[in-house]
Amino acid sequence: MLKYQQIAEEIEKYIEENELQQGEKLPVLDTLMSQFDASKSTVTKSLDLLEKKGVVFQVRGSGIFVRRHKRKGYISLLSNQGFKKDLEESHLTSDVIELKVRKPTAEAARNLNLELADDVYYVKRVRYINGQTLCLEESFFNKSIVTYLNKEIVSESIFNYIREGLGLKIGFSDMYLHVGMLTAMEADYLGMEEGAPKLDVETVFHLTNGQPFDFSIVTYNYEQSQFFLQANSQLL
Amino acid sequence: MLKYQQIAEEIEKYIEENELQQGEKLPVLDTLMSQFDASKSTVTKSLDLLEKKGVVFQVRGSGIFVRRHKRKGYISLLSNQGFKKDLEESHLTSDVIELKVRKPTAEAARNLNLELADDVYYVKRVRYINGQTLCLEESFFNKSIVTYLNKEIVSESIFNYIREGLGLKIGFSDMYLHVGMLTAMEADYLGMEEGAPKLDVETVFHLTNGQPFDFSIVTYNYEQSQFFLQANSQLL
């Protein structure tokens, strides 16, 4: 593990263990440098990481402060694939409805840069949170990259398997959100009424080398759809 | 303007002007270093910025590549307050429905760390995109920070005024998303049916020093609600 990741982790752990609140001040850079026996750039890099994650914010001429958000029970839109993080106390399960090799839909082919004749793994799941339906998920995996899947893998964390089992490196993703009304089929899976509000999240996942390997469409039950997002304005 | 920002801007401009597509390779680091007469760290910092903005992705041992998303007409959830960026071709206007100094709601007070007796500027606007209703927006500004507002300011970009007119530095924001159904009042403003799907986005905006100065609730017309989001998985 890299030094700056290590430092970032320790600082984050320190914040959690001491239950520091929004606005509380962390030790100054000099202290952190000697404490972790690292150069200024390295410590700064750790802090930039934490800032990107929404854990701290830095104020020039003043100090480094803890950043917290107040609300519980929200799903972080960015702690990508595998909510896990913000819903630690919640119980998440999945029902696998379908798992097979097939040809992609036109939309899936377009998003994965595939031909209609190429093979994809198709996975359809319903996800539950504390026993209530959370979402319906359909995923298309480029079979030439994700070469094997089975029911066991698919009922657990597919992404962990892709990372550890297949040794692939997941890079970045593009997400598209739409609000609409549930179709009869979706309503059925989610145990809701047809025409109820829904949020569709379509995501294209890429490897670190830029290859798209997964296109997924997730339809959220609006009653469980509380999402959270942290932004930094210094992008311009 | 800082050197690394300058470099980032020029690289971005270069990509736009030459209409580089997803996956196209940029010059190698050495070239960029000499081209911009900058050290490796500085160029790297520029590229990290662009990576955060979703403009490029870097692959160790291989190169620096252009990142693009395919879909047009989506509102970027992160290019914070002031869509402007992704909707450049669209025509955006506002109707100011209400502008006054008042006491905050309990919710607004909580999110702005204010007392119920403190003063806030309250702004209510309907926003249009190409003549169609896009959203209904209610904002509460901490009056001890945003000391003055008038109809003219409020019908243009409030955030530009805060930055340039008041000289305040906007830092980060926390966003909370909910899906639901339009109330009669909301439907009326948006020209929709009561009970139609909606997306509510509540945002708390902070200055760079961490002080919250604006709490806003934006209710989107679901027919116009197409959002876009780019994520980087290397956060862990």
Added chain:
DNA sequence: CAGTGGTCTAGACCACCGC
């Protein structure tokens, strides 16, 4: 194994905040 990006250091100097 050559090419290319990533990490880390030490140190100089700059820019901002708040007393």
Added chain:
DNA sequence: CGGTGGTCTAGACCACTGG
């Protein structure tokens, strides 16, 4: 004006990719 974070450099060395 002292304290603190931010920028920038030069250079050593590491780690990954792809032919």
